[in-house]
Amino acid sequence: MAHTRITPTTDKTLSLPRRSLLLALGLALIGGLVAPMNALALQLSPSSLNFSATQGGGAPSSQTLTFWKNSQASRSWTTTARVPWLSASPSSGSLTTERDQVHVMVNPAGLAPGAYSSSLIITTTGADGTIRKTAVPVSLTVTSGSSGGFTITPPSLSYTGTVNGPNQVAGVVVTNTGSSPLTVTWHDNIGWLIATSGDTVTMPPGGSATISHTASPSLWGVGTFTGVATITGGGVTKHVPVTMTVTKGSTTPSIGLSPASLAYSGTVGGANPAPQVINVSNSGGGTLTWTATDNAAWLTVTPATGTNSGTLTASVNLSGLAAGTYHAAVTISGSGVTAKTVPVTLTVSAAAAPAIGLNPTSLSFSGTVGGANPAAKSIGISNAGGGTLTWTASDNAAWLTLSPTSGTNSGTVSASVNLSGLAAGTYNAAVTISATGAAAKTVPVTLTVNAPTTSPSIGFSPTSLTFSATAGGSNPAGKSFIITNPGGGTLTWSISDNAAWLSVTPTSGTTTTETDTLTASVNLSGLAVGTYNGTITITAAGASNSPRTIPVTLTVSAATAGGTATLSWNANGESDLGGYKIYRATASGAYGAPIATLSKTTTSYVVTGLQAGTTYFFVITAYDSAGHESVFSNEVSKSIF
Incomplete structure (x- = not known):
């Protein structure tokens, strides 16, 4: 960066441009750089950076580095960190304005305690391509974190009890006074002390945890027993004196009760509330023989007697009780002891109204x-x-x-x-x-x-018909199909076909919401062996889909050598008759699937292809429009010779 040079003189006053003077003064005030200004790549503030951190702690706050250009010419710059724990943001820029700033950051993660130093290199490229580098010293001091300090409250434990008395529980609260998580462990060789909670606890910085132990005076005689436990963690060991004082205790029994009272609630006419229990104990010495009684008809206590510790069940019966609050008491008494009572309260609410x-x-x-x-x-x-x-x-x-x-x-x-x-x-x-x-x-x-739909529509089922027969044989049974009106209004239909061997009955009709059943028949007269195709056409005036067609296929096969049997029967007169089924067997009664299904207008059938030297047995059934089938007819037979 070029600067205006000032030459001392006594005969004239030299006037600097205001911006150059301000830059020079600013540099003199904050730069602290003594090298000639035109020899520097950049003007920097501050000239060095210092950071401090704690081992295992977070990164310290970033620091701002400001630099100025030395001439009006813009120049680009980049930053380079020489060590992994040092970085800058942004890492590059262009001095198109008077000054730029970068944020310098350090990351102490993984660094051991100690002093670290390096530098951040700022490389500038002038308009003329000149490259200059400026080093900014950076230091980082990492100190050890405090991780082993803790306090104990109370500093000692003291238990008291009686021979054959209940166990006693006490504990200490350990508080982590350091700045890192801390794990401590309790150690002791005291035979009468049993761990209640875990002996090892972990606490965050400033956190606390309780270590509890149970003393068992019932296992020891009268006297004072002492011991010392230690708590260690974070390289620190502290001692906890422990004392247990056991006395003889009273030889006179005394009644102990828990809870001190019972309360029930119920609804008129509702279910009885759940039973509750009263725990009876001997809070004195010797042997306690007790008796339990109650003073209310709605209250029952069982059992009535017991020795030393026991459990009473108190039950309530709501039968006949009106809404209100009732009071009673359970009394526990015994020889040579003061009786005690447990007050009992029963609240009966009015039944809620139905809704x-x-x-x-x-x-x-x-x-x-x-x-x-x-x-x-x-x-x-x-x-x-x-x-x-x-x-x-x-x-x-x-x-x-x-x-x-x-x-x-x-x-x-x-x-x-x-x-x-x-x-x-x-x-x-x-x-x-x-x-x-x-x-x-x-x-x-x-x-x-x-309002009903007024436009009728042609519907039919099935959508095609197939016939098969033997040349020179009897006509195949007719096949039925139905016409429906899936639209509205009235469907007036007519039927036509385009084959001389095909006919349909009836040929016209009217359908509203019901179905009409039609029968398609085939006449084999004059037909040679082959496949014939025809079409049934349904037309209806005003129908949205008129006309509709049903393709019909007839397959005529060559006659095979063999005998025949002609079957005939009386017509079934039931109104819902659907048709007939023919069954054939070579042993009496051994019938499988039907060999033919015929229309209700057919009363005879020719069975062909029967082999010589065989006796055949036949029966027929009738079926209705719902598919229900009758029992077999009488059986007939024919022997082919």
Whole structure:
């Protein structure tokens, strides 16, 4: 960076530009650099950085390094740290303004206590490509953290007890006074001292933990017993004196009771409250023989007697009790001891009133004029209060029916809708649930009846028909198919076909919401062996999908050598007859699957392909439109010669 040189003179005053003067003064005040200014790569403040940290602690705060350029020409700069624990942010920049700043940081992680030094190198590149480097000294001092200091409260332990008396528990609180986590361990060789909690505890800086032990005076005679325990951790060991004083104790029994009182609560007509226990102990010496009594009919105590320690069960019976507060006492007495009592309080509350709970809180139905009734919906009823809920259900619409109409506590009411006679529109009603002693509730019911769809549509099943026969044989059985109207209004249909060997009956009809059954028949007369295709066409005026077609396939096979048997039977006169099934066997009664299924208009059938020298047995069954099949007919047979 070039600077204006000042030459001493006595005959004239030299005026510096204000910015140059300010820069020079600023550098003289804060820089502390004695080298010629035009020999430096940068002007820096401060000239060095010092950090301190604690081993195992966090990183110290970053420090700011400021540097100025030496001329108006901009220059780029980068920073380089010579050691891993040193870094700077940002690591590069361009001195387009008067000065720049970087934040210098150190990370003491993993460093042992000691003094560390290095430098941060700032490399600048001038407009003319000149490269200069400036080193900023950086020092880091890492000190040891305090990790072994702790205090003990109380500094000693003292136990007192009696021969054959209960165990005694006491403990000390250990507090970590250091700045790092600390683990300490209790050590002792005192035979009458047993660890209650763990002997090793870990505490964060400033944290505390309790180490407890149990003394057993019942195992020792009268006297004073001493010992010394140690607590070690963090390189520090501290001693804890421990004393146990055992006395003879009293030889006179005394009654000890726990708890000091009992309290019960219940509801009129409700379940009895759970039993409670009274612990009886001999808090004196010798032998305590005790007796337990109570002074209330609603209170029962068992057992009635015991020796030394024992447990009493106190039970309460609410039967016949009105609402109110009742008082009684359990008395424990014994020979040569002062009796003691346990007060007993029973609070009986009035029974809560029943309340009606409903789910859901509203119902909605929808249907179509002249259509099927919508599915029924349920209303769940529950007792949201107390006592017993006896309810009835009613409605205010002729088209709405409820079942059941009464019940107790929880139940389900089924709501059904009847569309008969209803015109298109929206209908509103309500289901009312009433109960003695409870506020009635209603469930709004909405029924939307839509106008019927006026456009009919052609539906049919199955979507194709297949026949097979033998040349010169009998015609195959006819096959049925149905026509439906999945649309609205009335479907007036007609049937046609395009094959001389194919016919359909009936050839016309009218369908609303029901189904019509038709029969397709085949005539083999004059047909040679081969496959024939035809089409049944269904047309209907006004139908949205007219016409519809049903493909029909007929396969005529060559006749095979063998005998025949002609079967005939009387027609079944039932109105729901669907057709007949033929069964064949080569042993009487040994029938498997049917060999033919025939239409209800067929009363004879020719069985072909029968082998010579064989006797065949035949039966027939009838089946209805739902697929139900009758028992076998009488059996007939034929021998082929």
